[in-house]
Amino acid sequence: MPAEKRQLNLNLFIYPGGHHEAGWRYKDSAPERVLDIAYYQELAKKAEASKFDALFFADGPALADNIRYASRFRLEPLTWISALAAVTERIGFIATASTTYNEPYNLARLFASVDHLSGGRAGWNIVTTGDASAALNFGFDRHPTHADRYERASEFVDVVTKLWDSWEDAALIADRQSGIFADTDKIHPINHIGKYHRVKGPLTLPRSPQGRPVYVQAGSSQDGRSFASRYAEAIFTAHQTLGNAQEFYADIKARVKSVGRNPDHVKVLPGISPFIGSTEAEARALHDEFNELTQPEYSLHQLRRIVDADLSSYDLDGPFPRELIRIEGERGASSRFHVVLDIIERENPTIRQLLHRLAGARGHWVQAGTPEQITDKIQEWFDNGAADGFNIMPPYLQGGFDIFAEEVVPLLRKRGLFRHDYDGATLRDHFGLPRPENTFSRPHRLSHLRIGHSTSKRYANT
């Protein structure tokens, strides 16, 4: 039997008004529905009918500071996905949550609850939060540095992992006859004392269907890559060229291998925002139509956030003043800054051209073409060591997704690149990821467990 052909993983990445910054203004958008659960339930059902792996929701714990011009409010993702899991059966849900502005115990409970209630369909996009203004919502004077945020993130994930393992799989018995509901010998405190967190445990509920929700990571800096190689099972990333995406893909897979993990168990998923037309000219005209709807005040503000240069007094149709950009410090550590710098150096755009390049998807790959051309591009990256799948980022909703589902998905199937139906029931099944062993159940941890055992008895009696 020939080995089964490698399959793409596809997530629908949802921004309420679509990914193009002016998407909410497009005539076929529905900005009046962006707080209506039925709107997202329709989308989730459509993505499930197309057999997508998951829906993905970004987040940050602060209001975007230019909400005047863009549909960039933020619903809380775990609340959001709970309501979507209730009306779907197979599709996964990936919710973003910050390790800088949460506590591990609360977050472990939230995700474990969603994983249980959805039957094993939860994923966690682990972010450290780039938006410094979030600090002011949590009683801090200052946003921690890039390095400190990643250091805290590592300890945070270690704690959450231990909490998710604190009930062994066999701990839940519910035996009417004996009257034993749970085997307390199989429920362990974690007794974590670290630099950032002190957590006794155990968690308030049994191990979840997937063992742990799928660990997703979305930072591509050096710190981000090293974090990803240790923890991530799927990686979201933004690239503009095949070459850059290949470099990232090869680097991540090598790092994963070097820490003794299986590179096939870490899916690299760049973003693509497709403008689709029945001819290339029609697709380009559609893209132009969106760019006409952009508002320079918003676009300049967005650019300033990435490159920290004030361009408001410059002629938008003049050359981009490269000399304003400084690479050192925090900014130089951020991967999105380098994506933008790379566009400036490669394409030498005017300021307006750069604003339009970024308006589509904030530095993600924007492609305008026929369904055939979009399919070719996806296949090119998939076949040439640049991607295991993609975050599909429709420029507007819902039509921007509908056309991808109706026109591109069938072509991907025809080429044998995408599933006709789900094989399994959980998000891990869709991504081809194993269910992780429980760290408390491993034979070599038995001596440790004995210590935990006596403590767990104490816990049980209090």
Ligand SMILES: Cc1cc2nc3c(=O)[nH]c(=O)nc-3n(C[C@H](O)[C@H](O)[C@H](O)COP(=O)(O)O)c2cc1C
């Ligand atoms: C597809 C994608 C989605 C992301 N979603 C979020 C998000 O929801 N919240 C967030 O704070 N950062 C998000 N990020 C940003 C990264 O998590 C990270 O903070 C940023 O890239 C800076 O980190 P880095 O310098 O390690 O790349 C996302 C990045 C990508 C590529």
